[in-house]
Amino acid sequence: MDNRPIGIFDSGVGGLTVVKEVFKALPNEKIVYLGDTARVPYGTKSSETIKRFSIENADFLKRFKVKLIIVACNTASSISLPVLRKKLRIPVVGVIKPGARKAVETTKNSRVGVIGTFTTIKSRAYEKEISQISRHIKVKSIACPLFVPLAEEAWLSDVITRDIAKRYLKPFLNSRIDTLVLGCTHYPLLKNVISKVVGKKVTIIDSASSVAEEVAGILKENNMLSSSTNKPRHMFFATDAVEQFVKTGEKFLGRKIDKVRRADHV
Numbered sequence: 001m002d003n004r005p006i007g008i009f010d011s012g013v014g015g016l017t018v019v020k021e022v023f024k025a026l027p028n029e030k031i032v033y034l035g036d037t038a039r040v041p042y043g044t045k046s047s048e049t050i051k052r053f054s055i056e057n058a059d060f061l062k063r064f065k066v067k068l069i070i071v072a073c074n075t076a077s078s079i080s081l082p083v084l085r086k087k088l089r090i091p092v093v094g095v096i097k098p099g100a101r102k103a104v105e106t107t108k109n110s111r112v113g114v115i116g117t118f119t120t121i122k123s124r125a126y127e128k129e130i131s132q133i134s135r136h137i138k139v140k141s142i143a144c145p146l147f148v149p150l151a152e153e154a155w156l157s158d159v160i161t162r163d164i165a166k167r168y169l170k171p172f173l174n175s176r177i178d179t180l181v182l183g184c185t186h187y188p189l190l191k192n193v194i195s196k197v198v199g200k201k202v203t204i205i206d207s208a209s210s211v212a213e214e215v216a217g218i219l220k221e222n223n224m225l226s227s228s229t230n231k232p233r234h235m236f237f238a239t240d241a242v243e244q245f246v247k248t249g250e251k252f253l254g255r256k257i258d259k260v261r262r263a264d265h266v
């Protein structure tokens with residue numbers, strides 16, 4: 001048994017979609033969440049910069065003696081996992097592999113679509129993970145950068161959002177995909193509009209629940225689950241604009257956030 005907290009970081013509020021699933025799957029675990037709101041977005045930045053930010057974020061979480069780190073950001077997961085795993089002595093879980101695995105399990109016609117930020121799509125991280133599981137699957141990827149601010153504004157079913165979704169997702173309409181991976185923390189909020197555009201026959205994969213399952217598996221296998229039966233006291237940190245984090249964060253988390261502190265490492 002291991003009562004140390006789980007550390008989770010993202011470039012901002014989006015990673016709270018992962019926290020929501022971890023709360024469901026592991027209700028006794030204490031979470032320390034860090035949103036790097038001072039430096040968001042990561043999705044347009046270079047690999048070197050994203051690696052540096054990821055190491056700094058992990059170092060901040062280590063101050064809380066975390067037993068495992070979840071890199072909730074797809075962009076950071078697609079770039080920084082090797083360097084973080086080399087540096088840290090605790091398990092580091094990213095969001096790409098669980099999403100890729102779920103897509104492979106779901107597709108029936110071996111045609112999968114992936115959407116994400118510029119950097120995630122450019123890294124081809126999903127293609128690489130999917131081809132490691134199954135060589136026969138065809139993957140078509142599209143970057144949809146405007147989805148991030150739309151989700152943060154909570155313009156979830158506005159006409160403008162539908163029009164932007166139609167424009168981005170048009171190439172999928174002739175590609176016969178039957179599965180679409182939401183490869184960005186923010187996109188689960190836009191799931192309805194995305195689903196309407198690509199059609200009911202396309203199954204939408206949101207990796208957050210697969211990540212939570214993977215973490216639960218690692219903790220169980222290694223006898224690292226928390227033995228505490230008290231309600232855990234989670235901690236939320238942001239590197240800037242703490243009040244805005246609370247406002248937007250509650251939409252992503254789907255529940256109240258009592259307190260957000262300013263992280264001082266940036």
Ligand code: DGL
Pocket residue numbers: 010011012014015040041042043044072073074075076116117120148183184185186
């Ligand atoms: N968290 C990022 C991701 O999942 C989206 C926002 C950003 O670009 O930083 O890729």
